[in-house]
Amino acid sequence: MGEHKNMKLKLARIQKDLSQEQLAEEVGVTRQTIGLIEAGTYNPSIKLCIAICRTLNTTLNDLFWEEEE
Numbered sequence: 001m002g003e004h005k006n007m008k009l010k011l012a013r014i015q016k017d018l019s020q021e022q023l024a025e026e027v028g029v030t031r032q033t034i035g036l037i038e039a040g041t042y043n044p045s046i047k048l049c050i051a052i053c054r055t056l057n058t059t060l061n062d063l064f065w066e067e068e069e
Contacts, residue, residue: 006038006040006064007038008064009037009063009064012058016057018055018056020035027055033048037052
């Protein structure tokens with residue numbers, strides 16, 4: 001993920017009408033962790049990525065795959 005903000009995650013979370021805190025509670029992490037993932041400063045484990053995708057009813061590719069530039 002690196003230096004890029006994860007806008008896909010933020011948009012998917014907002015579309016499901018979840019706050020960072022609500023998503024964090026669903027996947028078993030802190031709100032700060034979700035904020036850091038969205039900011040692109042924290043690289044989540046694959047286990048956490050899968051939990052987030054399941055909660056948001058989306059795929060790993062949709063949320064975490066970076067297009068080559």
